[in-house]
Amino acid sequence: MEFGDQELTGAEEERLVSGRAETAERDAEAALRPKGLQDFIGQPQVREQLSLVLDAAKARNRAPDHVLLSGPPGLGKTTLAMIIAHEMQTSLRVTSGPAVQHAGDLAAILSSLEEGEVLFIDEIHRMARAAEEMLYVAMEDFRVDVIVGKGPGATAIPLDLPQFTMVGATTRSGLLPAPLRDRFGFTGLLDFYSSDDLLTVLKRSAHMLGIEADLAGLTEISTRSRGTPRVANRLLRRVRDWAQVRGTGIIDEAAALTALKVYEVDELGLDRLDRSVLQVLCKRFAGGPVGLGTIAVSVGEEADTVETVSEPYLVREGLISRTPRGRVATSAAWKHLGMQIPANYEF
Template structure:
């Protein structure tokens, strides 16, 4: 078992500071250490190398894809590869053109400006960004009404790195101003094992191949989740005095944290369970399903649904959400014949008409 000193370190202020330092250390510092996303890495490496050869700032970069795949990490890597300072902000924090003007006017030459969730930036700030990206200039409006005047402000050359989880919400004029656009895909289990091996080495953990495979299989194709689960397995092993983590240890730890063998957590299973046991497998509207599990509609739609749909456990049809045969099997519940017929009919309708009326 863990000693008293070990237990104390888990809750001490020094332990918290060490944890934050470890989390920062888990981020790769250069493209060669970045695991996965081979195509994006290759393309981005070419863009950065060409910029260094020309001795100019790199083109503006847009990174899109689901959360947790490494967009912020890549922005940090770009700054490191270009040997340039990094300024970090986010779309929701820029609600006025003046907010953006203040950031842009304080940039130094060659600086990397990272805007997370760039699609959530206000429209006035977005329009100011057009000129800043293209001409490295902004117009500051002084005064109001007929007496207002525009004062041009020249900006030093900089590189904007925008990150978004919803690239479709970016207006065309903004998207077209990025010199390079990279879309990040979910990771395979083998790629996640490589991520975990690197993190385990930095955390000084002893884990065998089966242990890595167990954690990777429950990580939903996302490195951020994989690293989080690894730290939780580390905690479980520390408290239980386990020196080398194997598949059995990893499974026991993650079962305690309610992450099952397929990566589903409590919310995911609650959604499937309510859909099957309370509504016979569907169809059921999103708002009704959210009430049944005691969560907000947006939480169910943005947190649980994407992974359930991607895993083929839940279907979105014109008449509502429906559980697939795989969902019944995953919960260990026999699928009645009526549900089989209903599901088949609904997916036939969905193939003919993809309009989603499930919120009704």
């Protein structure tokens, strides 16, 4: 393959094609994001509350109060941050907690903000403590103290900041220190979506992507999307791939069922990792209790991955329980795996 005037090797060509595919995937995801609150599907309480905050700020002609968005991944926290900036007709600065590991990193971001801008920090609970302490003052007094020099000769130079709106997103609000939580004027708690709301999301996404789909096919996808729009849109694109390559190009119920089987997503929305956790609990350890570390080693994953990706959904669906002694399979887990509950098993 030639690129410009250069001949590409096989590995270079593979990286180029892969990079283009990833870019196309990100572009598709970005294109599906609603631009305004009126287009945002689901979360009616948060949408109504946030609408009041923004409308009041517009009436006063000033930046809205700082906003904290809390909830599981994939429910629309980043989208809502973008909507806040769009509704206020201002620009959005985006960073993440893990990227802000020093107070100087945060000072550089804050000092470059312009009047009325929205600063979005994803995974805000993972910020370094020194940066958090600087953020307290910035959010409350709109200033930062820049330390010049070291030791006894160090000098703190106060730097005034323009009025801005801080939007923080977290999947673990309990890890936020109370002083930081208290500085947010509004906290939006996002919950999992119903199948009906996900069906509405999928109809909109299919229309925007030019996908031909019937109600039965989209319904099948919505019921397996774990209550999460991000998962629903991802499954929609994968089922579309199957329909285009091996089907008729139309997402109907048969296409959805076959494609989701190929991608190992069962009728409850469980994937390979979820089922592996259940099988380890029921088959290898007779239902538990089993420690998280033991489960992680048994399924070949990191403990953090099992705890944050798989376990919350399994607990929410009533398939496993957390106990002081470890994780325990419920009767629903045995039933889902098609296994007989041992006669002496105690729940």
